[in-house]
Amino acid sequence: MAVSTTIDKVAPDKTPDKTGPRRPVVYRSLSSDRKWALRWSYFFLVLFCIFFLMPPVYMLITSLKTSAEISADPATTNPWWVYKPTLENYVELLTSSQFLTFFKNSIIVAVSTVIITMLIAIPAAFSLARMKFWGSTTLATGVFLTYLVPDTLLFIPLFKMLATLRDWTGIELFNRWYVLLVIYPTLTVPFCTWIMIGYFASIPKELDEAAIIDGATWWQTLTKIFIPVALPGLIAATIFAFTVSWAQFLYPLAFTTSNDQLVLPVGIISSLIKGDVFNWGQIMTGALLGAAPPLIIYAFLMDYYIAGLTAGATKG
Amino acid sequence: MADVTLRKLVKMYDQVQAVKGIDLEIKDKEFVVLVGPSGCGKSTTLRMIAGLEEISGGQILIDDDVVNDVPPKDRDIAMVFQNYALYPHMTVHENMSFGLRLKKFPKAEIAKRVGEAARILDITELLERKPKALSGGQRQRVAMGRAIVRNPKVFLFDEPLSNLDAKLRVQMRIEIKKVHQTVRTTTVYVTHDQIEAMTLADRVVVMNGGVIEQVGTPQELYHNPRTRFVAAFIGSPSMNFVPCRLESHADQLAVRISNEIAFFMPEQKAARYKKLSGDGQLLLGLRPEHLTDMRQHMEPGCVPFDAQLEVTEPMGMETFVYFKMNGADMCGRVNPNAGALDGGPLKMAADLNNMHLIDAKTGLVL
Ligand SMILES: Nc1ncnc2c1ncn2[C@@H]1O[C@H](COP(=O)(O)OP(=O)(O)O)[C@@H](O)[C@H]1O
Ligand SMILES: [Mg+2]
Numbered sequence: 001m002a003v004s005t006t007i008d009k010v011a012p013d014k015t016p017d018k019t020g021p022r023r024p025v026v027y028r029s030l031s032s033d034r035k036w037a038l039r040w041s042y043f044f045l046v047l048f049c050i051f052f053l054m055p056p057v058y059m060l061i062t063s064l065k066t067s068a069e070i071s072a073d074p075a076t077t078n079p080w081w082v083y084k085p086t087l088e089n090y091v092e093l094l095t096s097s098q099f100l101t102f103f104k105n106s107i108i109v110a111v112s113t114v115i116i117t118m119l120i121a122i123p124a125a126f127s128l129a130r131m132k133f134w135g136s137t138t139l140a141t142g143v144f145l146t147y148l149v150p151d152t153l154l155f156i157p158l159f160k161m162l163a164t165l166r167d168w169t170g171i172e173l174f175n176r177w178y179v180l181l182v183i184y185p186t187l188t189v190p191f192c193t194w195i196m197i198g199y200f201a202s203i204p205k206e207l208d209e210a211a212i213i214d215g216a217t218w219w220q221t222l223t224k225i226f227i228p229v230a231l232p233g234l235i236a237a238t239i240f241a242f243t244v245s246w247a248q249f250l251y252p253l254a255f256t257t258s259n260d261q262l263v264l265p266v267g268i269i270s271s272l273i274k275g276d277v278f279n280w281g282q283i284m285t286g287a288l289l290g291a292a293p294p295l296i297i298y299a300f301l302m303d304y305y306i307a308g309l310t311a312g313a314t315k316g
Numbered sequence: 317m318a319d320v321t322l323r324k325l326v327k328m329y330d331q332v333q334a335v336k337g338i339d340l341e342i343k344d345k346e347f348v349v350l351v352g353p354s355g356c357g358k359s360t361t362l363r364m365i366a367g368l369e370e371i372s373g374g375q376i377l378i379d380d381d382v383v384n385d386v387p388p389k390d391r392d393i394a395m396v397f398q399n400y401a402l403y404p405h406m407t408v409h410e411n412m413s414f415g416l417r418l419k420k421f422p423k424a425e426i427a428k429r430v431g432e433a434a435r436i437l438d439i440t441e442l443l444e445r446k447p448k449a450l451s452g453g454q455r456q457r458v459a460m461g462r463a464i465v466r467n468p469k470v471f472l473f474d475e476p477l478s479n480l481d482a483k484l485r486v487q488m489r490i491e492i493k494k495v496h497q498t499v500r501t502t503t504v505y506v507t508h509d510q511i512e513a514m515t516l517a518d519r520v521v522v523m524n525g526g527v528i529e530q531v532g533t534p535q536e537l538y539h540n541p542r543t544r545f546v547a548a549f550i551g552s553p554s555m556n557f558v559p560c561r562l563e564s565h566a567d568q569l570a571v572r573i574s575n576e577i578a579f580f581m582p583e584q585k586a587a588r589y590k591k592l593s594g595d596g597q598l599l600l601g602l603r604p605e606h607l608t609d610m611r612q613h614m615e616p617g618c619v620p621f622d623a624q625l626e627v628t629e630p631m632g633m634e635t636f637v638y639f640k641m642n643g644a645d646m647c648g649r650v651n652p653n654a655g656a657l658d659g660g661p662l663k664m665a666a667d668l669n670n671m672h673l674i675d676a677k678t679g680l681v682l
Contacts, residue, residue: 204399204401206397206398206399206401207401207403209366209368209395209397209401210395210397210401210403210462211403211414212368212387212388212389213366213367213368213388213389213393213394213395213415214389214414214415214418214462214466215389215415215418215419216389216414216418220418224414225403228405229403229404229405231405
């Protein structure tokens with residue numbers, strides 16, 4: 001790299017044809033180049049940090065204000081400052097049984113979705129990556145394509161399907177949190193399967209051949225070799241599935257209505273917005289509290305997650 | 317401990333025949349090496365023995381049992397792969413004991429076998445390490461250890477040394493030979509490197525284009541190759557071939573290479589080739605070590621000729637000389653003190669006691 005840069009810089013100077021206008025060649029040391037690259041990176045990093053942290057900071061500020069302070073005239077007071085900080089909003093939400101129900105529903109739904117997703121995606125990915133059967137490549141592509149269909153397009157057909165299913169089976173499927181356990185996997189399974197196919201495909205073929213010769217069944221090869229070896233990918237997929245089901249808004253809005261069945265994102269909106277009255281303090285508090293579980297999970301699994309996103313590319 | 321028999325073994329990939337009906341008998345305790353150029357079907361053959369590849373035709377027998385439809389785990393074989401295929405998340409001990417643990421061996425027995433194999437391979441201190449923390453040679457040992465602990469009927473090796481550097485390869489080659497002398501398990505070993513084949517094998521199987529060209533001990537293959545392919549493949553630098561015809565002169569037989577060059581054959585060779593006289597396109601095959609510098613006292617059967625050298629390669633112990641004989645590229649091995657110089661002339665001798673005559677059309681050694 002160093003050599004080629006020098007050559008690039010020197011070469012124009014040495015060309016015998018000197019008719020055209022020429023830029024003066026500036027000789028700079030590599031370390032000064034690097035220093036400037038670093039300065040620019042930090043400049044943009046800081047810029048992006050400010051840009052992306054602005055909304056959560058504003059949420060935090062708002063959540064610490066009283067209703068009166070929130071509605072104060074911005075001409076006379078600075079909205080970016082809390083004059084009389086209070087934990088009132090937090091206390092009120094955390095003691096409200098309704099909010100706790102939303103929270104509980106969200107956790108049950110998200111955790112169950114992750115489990116269901118993994119139970120489907122891992123064996124699916126394993127068979128698509130390893131067991132060559134008729135149509136397996138087409139199927140793998142198909143799995144990916146389903147992920148490309150936006151969920152906004154799907155919820156009406158899904159609604160119809162569930163209605164038919166309810167009429168057949170007699171099981172009530174609407175306005176029940178457990179219907180989300182059937183619906184969310186339609187979002188998470190394709191993507192997680194696709195991630196895991198990539199991971200499993202990057203495991204050398206000889207590894208499962210060695211396991212088979214050692215006497216492992218397909219199932220043992222999966223549980224004792226593939227899952228441990230592809231653990232970073234598995235964790236990446238888990239985080240993805242959790243985040244998607246935690247943040248899902250459209251489907252629960254369409255499929256659940258009564259307060260005891262709602263999950264957090266819908267619950268906050270429907271219980272804290274009364275007509276055109278927005279209880280901003282509590283909405284912001286609820287949103288912040290709702291953002292906590294994914295944050296905590298990211299914090300714990302971040303190393304794995306990053307390793308997971310980058311690993312498949314190279315053999316490690 | 318077992319025999320392995322291949323009968324008319326065929327492997328088809330779609331419409332392409334990768335293995336074209338080979339017959340081979342491997343005796344108990346034997347070390348057999350399958351050798352041949354890349355793509356000749358060695359790995360495919362080995363993988364069919366392992367059960368990793370379906371058999372398209374013919375039979376494989378292990379100990380007189382047809383195993384065509386027996387899954388790999390029930391064939392009682394162990395395989396060592398080119399890239400070692402160690403389980404990256406397990407320690408060396410866990411890697412070696414994986415098969416035994418799956419078969420629910422008692423703990424004490426596992427510990428005993430792993431300890432024993434580790435001792436044979438000298439990896440006792442590495443047992444708690446993960447593969448990532450091992451060098452190439454150590455990984456190779458662990459891969460062998462994993463095969464040994466299972467105490468299988470047959471060891472299968474697929475180019476196990478190809479990922480190692482030249483020096484380590486020589487070292488591990490000797491290691492593998494020692495291990496075989498210790499455990500005496502029937503072994504099928506695949507390589508494209510003829511030196512590996514010659515040094516390791518009890519018997520070498522030379523394959524080419526999906527068929528077996530010749531089976532024999534290293535010495536047999538070296539001295540009595542049956543085809544031009546085997547003659548050229550075994551030995552390094554490889555055998556020289558130069559077009560020639562036979563001429564009878566009274567009671568003597570000569571190979572004529574050009575109008576200027578002809579060699580009279582020694583008697584025992586003349587007797588062998590007498591019937592052929594005259595017709596047919598022939599190739600004279602001579603190994604480099606049988607094209608030497610002219611010395612004071614030459615054995616009977618060594619005939620002198622003048623060579624105009626193109627390039628010389630001093631190897632220390634000897635010097636390789638490259639020259640042309642009637643247009644054909646030749647390589648000879650001469651004494652470093654023979655005065656061989658790039659572009660210089662050299663008085664040389666061809667040892668016709670070790671000559672081969674090959675039918676240029678069929679490629680068969682006559
Ligand atoms: N899975 C496969 N599908 C199609 N052709 C294959 C496959 N594996 C090997 N072949 C072909 O079979 C022939 C023999 O391959 P192989 O046994 O791997 O050769 P080698 O002697 O180098 O080990 C080659 O021509 C190769 O292209
Ligand atoms: Mg091969």
